[in-house]
Amino acid sequence: MEKSKLKKDIVVVYAIALIGLIATLAVYVKHLTPEWKKYQSEFKQYVREKLGEDKARMVEFGVRQIYVKELNRVDRCITCHIGYEWKGLENASNPFKTHPKEILDKHPVQKYGCTICHGGQGYALNKEEAHGFIKHWDEPLLGKELEDIYRPPDRKVLLQMNCNICHRYDTLTPGADYINYAKKLVREKGCRACHKINGRGGVIGPDLTYEGDKAPEQFDYSRIGGYKSVFAWHIAHFKNPKMVSPESIMPEMGFGSREAIALTLLTMSWRKVNLPPEYIPQSSKALADLPTPEEIEKERQMREGEGAFFVNKGCFVCHSISVFGIESAAKIGPDLSNAVEDVQSRFGKTLENFIKEPTGTMAIVLGSQIILSDSEKAQVVELLTKAYEKYRKQQLTSKP
Amino acid sequence: MKFDRRKFLKNFGIGALLLTLVGQIYTWIRSLFPNVSYEGIKRVKIDEPDKIPDGVTFIDDIKTYIFREGKTFYAISGVCTHLGCTVKYVGLSKPKVVKIGGKEVEVKWEFHCPCHGSKFYGDGTNYAGPAPRPLDWVKVEVSPEDGKLVVDFSKKVSQNYKLTV
């Protein structure tokens, strides 16, 4: 190497310094022109036009955040959604619009923040990441973007899901009609016959108490077309359980998209969230999501009546046995009152043989869900024969 | 001519180098000045003015006493001007008349500091102990957003700043 070359080193130093200066300037440009500054100056301009110079002067620049210590949440949404508390901007478009007042009166922003209801990433300071439709963020904004994917029959219903984080044990939550509807369906369709919900219910299906905490990886999407998500899985599954998971014995209830979305919102709201007591509405009595007296009485009758065996074994989930006063919630199987005759005509074998060697759906059910011992099988035949006698008698008496 | 260009390049190079270094080091220093605060709220929205009780109310979050006299509101900081302890409100069983700034004023309560014994009259004027100056008065305003009374601890106002609604 020549010495003369070394002398030229100084030029290299300057050249690198120049590149360094450009890089440094780029950092500063990025620092000085964040997205939120644009929104804030637009807001100031907007207020000046709408409400006058005096009010515009009250708009201060800077990052704003709501820190809710109790919920361990930091929400910076109000940096851009700056007009959320302003009077007179009710008709403005987002992000400057005034937040509806009634709901904020009951849920003060300082105590709740934004994302606990709306979803989204409160940390972020740019639209894309704050609205949360990005990799590595699980709680996107429950708003328009999501509506465009799932198309619920009504608008602005998706965020009702988060109402139910606190209002989980309410029977009726004012304003959350989808959640209320879903809770009504849960009662009417007797989901608890198979599933544990809020810690109470049957054991035939999976416990749903914390179903909303399940990770996307825990579902099988192989039979779902289009966009793959837990939300989409639940909707498809509610509409047609067998199609989504063939081995499932969950009955098809004939739900439309309104029912499916309402139930999906409810199911996904069942999450384990540590809430300080003051965030839980109503008195502690409401906490248990207890059954009504009528429900208790009906259940008692079913459990202690003639058909108690079928209730305890879980047969009543699909089958009614009207002569024993057992009414199935789902009614997907035939009434077993006339099983003795019905089995013969459907499967071409006697009830006794069918119970020993079932075919079709019952083969799956009796093979995996409801396991009967030989003596129990005999009991089934005996009881159903008794039911058939009763059924015949009824038939005869009812006929003139 | 050639000499000048060289000199220019040299100065330019050294300038770029220094600017880069200063610019980079400044990022480190600037990052240590927080842009958001996780501390208690300095601006507290209380309630509609007519729902605030007459007399004195202590607002924990910002260590401030707020007073209502009919339609007039004012707030005095409870932070001792000596070394920052929180002063105690002491109601006097018998009002006393004292001279503050040459004027005779009736005093119904006082503030006493537990740390070093400073004492203040009801309007915040210091009269005993090490406190160097009167207690701060804090701005009371009506929120432009929803008409509720707001106490902004970060805004100090002159003594006797009172808000009449």
Place this chain on the structure above:
Amino acid sequence: MAEVKVNGKKLVKRSLFWTWAPRSEKEAGDSIVRNLLLHWFPAKVTLKSLSWGYSLWLGTITATLFLILTLTGVVLMFLYVPSVERAYQSVKDIEYVVSFGWFIRAMHRNSAHLMVAFVFLHMVRVFLTGAYKNGVGAGQNRPLNWIVGVVLLLITLLLSFTGYLLPWDQLAFWAITVGTNIAKNAPIVGEWIRFVLLGGYEIEQNALIRFYVLHCFFLPAAVLVLFSYHMWRIRKDGGLACVDNLVLNQKKEKITDGIKSKTYSLLGLTTGRTVQVEATLIDEEKYTVNSIPFLIRRIGIVMLGTFVFVALISLFIHAPLEEPANPNVTPNPAKAPWYFLWLQELVAITTIRIGGFVINGAFVGGILIPGILVALLAIWPYLDKSSNLSTGVWFSKERTKQNIIFLILCFFVIVLIIIGTYMRGPNWEFYFPWEAWPQLPKKF
């Protein structure tokens, strides 16, 4: 002091770096040791050592990266909260609301990755030039310095690894889960090491604070100590290995014993028996230049260049942050940082089954193979029997065979890293780079 007091200005400038001014040549020689810069660097340096092509300046780049990491790391220490509840949030804050936080964190993260790469490249360079071999100086012990280098490589990996946990996101949590479970498979001490490292059996607050202290104090301190020794040894070993080669070529004679030599300085010479290269060579103006300004300037270029490069890429490559750590859900695929992916690949394919007898791949791939490789690296200089003519020469003919073996090993590691990085999809299944991964489900 009186001698230096020529004018006021000089005194101020000098008194910062010089505590004393020489009155004789002996004193002048001694003074070298007292000068901050000349204590690290020789007074004169050969042109070969200064050239870009011999050393590629990889060590200097690595040291610069460490400096960047220290500076940005100290800043981040002010901003980061090492607690399970606050860690993730504080990193999000660094990304979003701390002024320049995203940039400082990106600098830190990118430097960390580059440092791992450059320590490795530095090692490859030293190997291929046979620079771990002693040359002609008395008291040289380059093999020892090579071992110090290997230890520094390991500490660098540990530094990166401990830094990984701190953001407390999914990436962090599962990388540490896999990493510490590999440690568990070390014979006898494995369980114990994991227990001490995590302060328990689960990755929880105890683990976080331990990794934090290791990352911010113990490991950097160890690097500093070893790096100082590394640099000091270079001086004591007579500078870069290429200098020995220069001497040998010039002399064209076999030297069996070390040469008694002299230490030179800008100020004069002092007689002694410290290790240095042949006086005649260094004296020749043709081969050497003064360290100040030439060596200092080149070091300046490399440091500045490294810094600017890191700053430049940090504008575009931001440090990632995944979902908050969730012990119940393993992301798919869960990948270790790239420099450990070759190990992850090994761990995944080396479980050995002979009849009912099973050896966990975590032991074979995670402990045994890397253990053998590190041990081999450490003792290699003692196995290398080539003559000292191969010291400090790129691709010496004498060492062709061992260079090829070394390169093949490096090649395997790199290939495994590339496979792990680009060709492993969900469930660690193999995908060619042009094959799309199945769409991963989201919550919404």
